[in-house]
Structure formats: C-alpha cells, structure tokens
Amino acid sequence: MTKWAATPNATDEGNLASYLSGGGRLLLSAQDYMKERSAATNFDSSYLGVASYQEVPNSQLNGVIGNPIGGNIGHVVLGSIPNFQNFADALGLSGAPSAFVNGVNQSTITSYESGNFKTAFFSTEWARIAAGNASAAQQTLSNAVNWFGGCPNAVPCIPPDVDCSGIVDIVDIILTAQAWNDYTQSGIFEADYDVNSDNVIDILDVMLVTAALGQSD
Missing domain, CATH: 3.40.50.880 (Class I glutamine amidotransferase (GATase) domain)
Incomplete structure (x- = not known):
C-alpha cells in the first residue's frame, strides 16, 4: 500500500x-x-x-x-x-x-x-x-x-512491520505517524496502524513501531 x-x-x-x-x-x-x-x-x-x-x-x-x-x-x-x-x-x-x-x-x-x-x-x-x-x-x-486475484502470496508480518516489507524500518514509523495524523485530524481509522489493538491510533503506536526498529518478521 x-x-x-x-x-x-x-x-x-x-x-x-x-x-x-x-x-x-x-x-x-x-x-x-x-x-x-x-x-x-x-x-x-x-x-x-x-x-x-x-x-x-x-x-x-x-x-x-x-x-x-x-x-x-x-x-x-x-x-x-x-x-x-x-x-x-x-x-x-x-x-x-x-x-x-x-x-x-x-x-x-x-x-x-x-x-x-x-x-x-x-x-x-x-x-x-x-x-x-x-x-x-x-x-x-x-x-x-x-x-x-486475491493474495495467494501474502506475507505474514509482525504488527510493527505495518508495510509488511519483512523488517521494521523508518518507513513503518513514517506510515504510522501519517496514520496517527489522519486519525487525529479526520477521524480516519486504519486498523493496520493500530499496533497495540486499542482501537485508536496515537503516539503509543508510533512509539511501539520505533521501539521495534530493525526487527525482522
């Protein structure tokens, strides 16, 4: 995405x-x-x-x-x-x-x-x-x-790897921060970025992704 x-x-x-x-x-x-x-x-x-x-x-x-x-x-x-x-x-x-x-x-x-x-x-x-x-x-x-055509080769990923690239990197932090802004400003909720599954997208989600930086799936 x-x-x-x-x-x-x-x-x-x-x-x-x-x-x-x-x-x-x-x-x-x-x-x-x-x-x-x-x-x-x-x-x-x-x-x-x-x-x-x-x-x-x-x-x-x-x-x-x-x-x-x-x-x-x-x-x-x-x-x-x-x-x-x-x-x-x-x-x-x-x-x-x-x-x-x-x-x-x-x-x-x-x-x-x-x-x-x-x-x-x-x-x-x-x-x-x-x-x-x-x-x-x-x-x-x-x-x-x-x-x-479906997702026959869908890649399983750990929650902080929000873009499913195989590793948690700066892109995941940026995407989660953007999703937080969208949620705060417009109320748009994108579940992929709700890393801690509390039904809101906030600074905690960004912090969790940041803490997982470098982890691989």
Whole structure:
C-alpha cells in the first residue's frame, strides 16, 4: 500500500502506468484527484477508464448489480468524518464499468480491466463508506482484492512491520505517524496502524513501531 501526502503528479502517474502495464493492480481512493491535476489526464483515460469528472457531493451510494466490486453491496448511506469536506466526483467514463453510483445514478466508483491490468477508482472516498457502514466497507475491499486475484502470496508480518516489507524500518514509523495524523485530524481509522489493538491510533503506536526498529518478521 502507498499513501501519498499530496496528489500523485505526472511522475507518479508514469510510474503507476509502468507498474500497471506489467500486469499490476491498483485501487486508488482519492476524491478531487482530477481537480487537483487540473483535468483528466492520459493516465486516467488509459488506466482508470475515466475521461472526465464533475464535482457532485454525495451522501449515498448504490452498488451496481453484476459488478465484481459493488454488485453485492446494495445501498450505502455514507458517514461523516470530522474536518473532512465532501468533494466527491461524478465520473464520465471511457471504458470503465461503474461499481457504485451516487444518489442520482452517476458513476463515482469504477472497476476497469484492460489487457493484463486491473484498477479500481474511488472518487468517493472509501473512508466515508467505512464511516457509514463498516461491514459494507470491509466487503467492498474484500471484493476488490478478490477481483484483483486475491493474495495467494501474502506475507505474514509482525504488527510493527505495518508495510509488511519483512523488517521494521523508518518507513513503518513514517506510515504510522501519517496514520496517527489522519486519525487525529479526520477521524480516519486504519486498523493496520493500530499496533497495540486499542482501537485508536496515537503516539503509543508510533512509539511501539520505533521501539521495534530493525526487527525482522
């Protein structure tokens, strides 16, 4: 998993394009992504199957029957997140099927398969699904992972090794600190970074990762 502190730029998109062209899988959850890039890019049309966007704040989603990601989810009322503004988009598609539509039947989450790669694009943040219906959010992610091909070679890792790289290093500290900031500022809870399993992400989690620096799985 990669977390960007800023909107992916042209270089990031180029790296992602190379990865996907080699048979990669990508789930991108990023409201306002295209607005931050000023417009839909070649990456969006070629690798996300999206040609355009329109900012349409929403409060609900409906899974599209038959879609591998949203087909068994049904209706979801989105939750609110502290200090989080609703900048969801409605998407103009260029090949991607809709996985979820908003309350006025506009595509807002997609699944796209072309050649040897697969992508899922959430222009409505997955975190808002989780805030409104945790089980629906979990099922949505499970559906996406299964559609991507599952995790046959998943690497077991010790809890402080939050990125499952095989060793606890500075990257794990940075990721946990970012998750702490997300939790403090926006209420976004990412269980992978709750190292001590107390259902909050705080300085204790960062300290536990730091104390385990250098340990290997």
